[in-house]
Amino acid sequence: MSREEFLRTIIEDRYGSLRAFTKNIGMPYTTLVSILKRGIGNTSVDNILKICKYLGIPPESLYEDDIFFQDKSNITLIRNITQLSAENKKLVFDYINFLKNSTHTDLEIKSYYKLNSSNKAKVKEYSDLLYGSQEKNTNN
DSSP: OOHHHHHHHHHHHHHSSHHHHHHHHTOOHHHHHHHHHHOGGGSOHHHHHHHHHHHTOOGGGGOTTOGGGGOTHHHHHHHHHHTSOHHHHHHHHHHHHHHHHOSSSHHHHHHHHHSOHHHHHHHHHHHHHHHHHHHHHHHO
């Protein structure tokens, strides 16, 4: 999946259409269509920042060589993250940054990306159980 396909999918999922999205953010429809046709790399930083702001995604998530775009199940992940409160989004992004910066988890992250959707769901379920039990212990 290309970055442009990723953006189109998120926009259409959230706003129903590209036109509705552009009206909401105050961007000409033709500008967005041009960005999606010509490629993100050929547009202004201001336009990308504006799009990312209204979609609630970090601009660095559109980095060209990101393995993220090779797995369509990541769209579900983005949809779920964008529905979180600001506080919970921060927790998720802090955790992601921790994983990215940790020298010991490189292998685990690479292995995670190789999993199919079903196995990724199991990892998420186990993580939820782990973090849920930690929260209970913290609250006691």
